[in-house]
Amino acid sequence: MIRIQQAPFDAGAEQLALCEGRSDIGAVVCFTGLVRDFNEKPDVEALSLEHYPGMTEAALAQIVAEAEQRWPLDGVRLIHRVGRLSPGDAIVLVAVASAHRRAAFEACDFIMDYLKTRAPFWKKEHTRHGDYWVAERTTDKHAARRWETV
Amino acid sequence: MSLTHLNARGEAHMVDVADKQESRREAVAAGSISMRPATLALLAEGGLPKGDVLATARIAGIQAAKRTHELIPLCHQLALSKVSVDFRLDEQRSCVEVTASCRLNGRTGVEMEALTAVSVACLTLYDMCKAVDKDMQIGAIRLLSKTGGKSGDYRRGEAPPSTGPQIVTDDCYSGEVSLGPHADSRSVRVKCLAELRERLGVSELEITLASLARPDVAALKSALKVRDANFALLEEGRILCAVNQVMGGDDTPLTEGDEVAFFPPVTGG
Numbered sequence: 001m002i003r004i005q006q007a008p009f010d011a012g013a014e015q016l017a018l019c020e021g022r023s024d025i026g027a028v029v030c031f032t033g034l035v036r037d038f039n040e041k042p043d044v045e046a047l048s049l050e051h052y053p054g055m056t057e058a059a060l061a062q063i064v065a066e067a068e069q070r071w072p073l074d075g076v077r078l079i080h081r082v083g084r085l086s087p088g089d090a091i092v093l094v095a096v097a098s099a100h101r102r103a104a105f106e107a108c109d110f111i112m113d114y115l116k117t118r119a120p121f122w123k124k125e126h127t128r129h130g131d132y133w134v135a136e137r138t139t140d141k142h143a144a145r146r147w148e149t150v
Numbered sequence: 151m152s153l154t155h156l157n158a159r160g161e162a163h164m165v166d167v168a169d170k171q172e173s174r175r176e177a178v179a180a181g182s183i184s185m186r187p188a189t190l191a192l193l194a195e196g197g198l199p200k201g202d203v204l205a206t207a208r209i210a211g212i213q214a215a216k217r218t219h220e221l222i223p224l225c226h227q228l229a230l231s232k233v234s235v236d237f238r239l240d241e242q243r244s245c246v247e248v249t250a251s252c253r254l255n256g257r258t259g260v261e262m263e264a265l266t267a268v269s270v271a272c273l274t275l276y277d278m279c280k281a282v283d284k285d286m287q288i289g290a291i292r293l294l295s296k297t298g299g300k301s302g303d304y305r306r307g308e309a310p311p312s313t314g315p316q317i318v319t320d321d322c323y324s325g326e327v328s329l330g331p332h333a334d335s336r337s338v339r340v341k342c343l344a345e346l347r348e349r350l351g352v353s354e355l356e357i358t359l360a361s362l363a364r365p366d367v368a369a370l371k372s373a374l375k376v377r378d379a380n381f382a383l384l385e386e387g388r389i390l391c392a393v394n395q396v397m398g399g400d401d402t403p404l405t406e407g408d409e410v411a412f413f414p415p416v417t418g419g
Contacts, residue, residue, distance in 0.1 A: 003202060017199075033419055049418070050344050052411060055395035061209045080418060092419055112419060120392075121418025122344035133345035136388075136415035 001076070002060045004051060006083040011093055018075050018097050025074045027101035029108040031094045037087035040135070043128040049082045049091070052120040056080075059119040067096075067111050071103040078111065080121065110147050117144040155224045164224045170257040174405060175298035177252055179264035181291035183272045184245040189283040193246070193275075194239055203278040204237050207248075211235035211271030215252055215263040225262050230254050231405050232394045233263070235271050248272055249294075255405060261296050336360065336406050338370060343413035346389060350380055359406050367391055368400035370410060384412055 003009075011032050019025050035047050064076050075097040085091055094111050098104040115121075123134040154165050185193075192198050212233045219227040232253040237246055250267035252260040272288045279286060296304040337356040347353050357377075362369040374381035383389065392411045393402045404410065 002206070051418070052341075052343055052392075052395070052413070055392055055411070057205055057209050058212065058395060061213065065213075116419040117416065119418050120343070120413065120416050122414065123417045124344075133348075133414070134417045136417055140419075 001078070002057060002064060003079045004053075004056060004060075004082055005079065006081060008081070009079045009090065009093055011090065011095070014077050014079065014093060015095050018077050018095050022074065022097075024099060025097045026099045027104040028095060028097045029101070029104040030096075031092075031108050031112060032090050033092040033112075035085050035087050035089045035091055039125055040132070041125070041127050041129065044087060044125050045128060046087075046126040047085045047089075047091075048124040048126070049080075049085065050122045050124070051080075051082050056120045060115065063111055063114040063118060066114070067107045070110065071098065071107040073098050073103065073107055076107070076111070078115075080115070080119075082121070113140070113144040113147060116140045162224060164226070165258075167226065167257040170300070172255055172257055173298045174255050175253065175258070175260050175296075177259060177261040177264040177296045178249065178294045179251075179261065179268045179292065180247065180249045180294050181268040181272050181288065182240075182243075182245045182247045183275050183286055183288045184243065185279060185286040186283050187241070187244045189279055189286070190239060190241065190244055190246070192282060193279060198279055199281050203275060206278060207237070207271045207274040208235045210274035211248070211250055211267040214270030215250065215267040218263045218266040221266060222262055226258050228254055228256060228258065228260065228263065230260065230263060231403065232408065233267060235267055237271075246275060248275070253405065253407075255403065259296060259299050259301075261293050265291060265293060338362075338404050338406070339409045340370070340374070341409065341411040343411055345414045346383065346412055349383060350378075352378075359404065362404070365404045366400070367393065367398055367402045367404065367410065370404060371400070388415055389413070390415065 011030055015028055015030050019028060037044050060078055064078060067073065067076065073096060077093065077095040079093040081091050094108050096104045096108040098107065117140050124131055125134055155162055193203050196202060212235055215233045216230060219225045230252055233250070235248065235250045237248055239246055248268050248271045250264045250271065252263040252267065254260055268291055276286055276288060292306065294306050337358050339354065339356050341354050342350050342352050357370065357373060359365055362373050371381065371384045374384065390413055391398050393404065394409055
């Protein structure tokens with residue numbers, strides 16, 4: 001299940017929903033990304049997230065489909081928020097269920113690495129000293145590249 | 151009239167299309183899934199347990215069209231230039247009408263792709279709603295029209311679906327794959343996103359395909375630069391491009407009605 005929404009989400013409820021009615025799941029890894037109050041500059045007061053409706057959903061579906069091909073998964077919930085967020089707000093949720101923990105850990109890590117480098121989302125940070133668009137990070141690119149040799 | 155997928159001995163074979171002329175091909179297919187009025191109401195409100203039903207079914211249909219060759223044995227693998235899937239919620243007949251259209255410049259028709267998109271979108275609607283309604287019925291999957299190619303144009307002899315009261319199918323930010331007829335179908339629609347939009351001061355514009363030296367992205371960039379020198383920004387190595395929401399490059403071909411988006415590297419998560 002993939003959702004892009006402005007509203008907040010409840011990570012606990014999403015994890016319960018992922019496992020509801022199932023007894024074959026042995027591991028759930030749930031990653032939540034939060035808005036930090038410091039990034040390229042200190043004093044981040046808010047964050048605006050933009051996406052490309054349609055293409056973003058397709059890109060996320062593609063990433064989840066690839067994770068499902070690489071690992072034996074029993075379910076994935078991916079929620080990404082858009083719009084204006086404040087420091088401390090949850091911005092992204094990736095919950096992955098599998099029979100065994102290794103697959104769940106790795107698939108969750110993989111989905112986040114690919115999401116950060118392939119899904120069309122853009123962040124703009126609002127600080128006390130002005131607004132700026134967040135630049136892409138080479139560390140994110142390197143992290144995504146790890147999966148290409150696996 | 152003979153069946154092209156059977157050879158002289160009656161065996162299945164794939165038609166060799168190497169010598170066929172390339173032409174612009176387009177096909178539109180439709181189908182419907184009927185359900186209980188209560189299910190349709192839940193779908194309209196977004197109250198179903200599996201989440202955003204229409205956005206998911208739309209992506210499923212688009213993905214399926216791209217993979218038709220994996221499902222239908224004698225189908226060629228095609229580089230579709232456009233796939234769209236649209237939904238109309240019909241309260242009177244208590245059903246969802248699904249329409250898909252596919253397009254490419256190539257040597258084979260795209261009706262199988264459009265029919266596959268409709269079929270899989272309907273199946274996905276079933277899957278997303280089956281928790282609350284197992285009586286749903288998928289039906290009337292059919293080709294509506296087909297243009298281009300040697301066998302000529304085809305249009306099904308039926309009245310267009312009644313344009314009764316239409317329920318808004320989705321929130322604009324949750325899965326719109328902008329398709330549907332544009333004001334001027336001879337144009338290409340250009341979108342600039344995020345930081346690029348702010349630097350250029352341009353969000354969206356249309357440019358006629360005829361005004362390009364060649365129908366591709368490189369020629370589109372050149373034409374934009376003639377219009378406004380600031381579009382030189384598009385030549386920055388970091389600026390990316392998507393045609394009909396699929397990543398592309400300078401040599402990606404363009405056809406009428408295409409949507410071309412330019413944007414900086416992504417920074418989500």
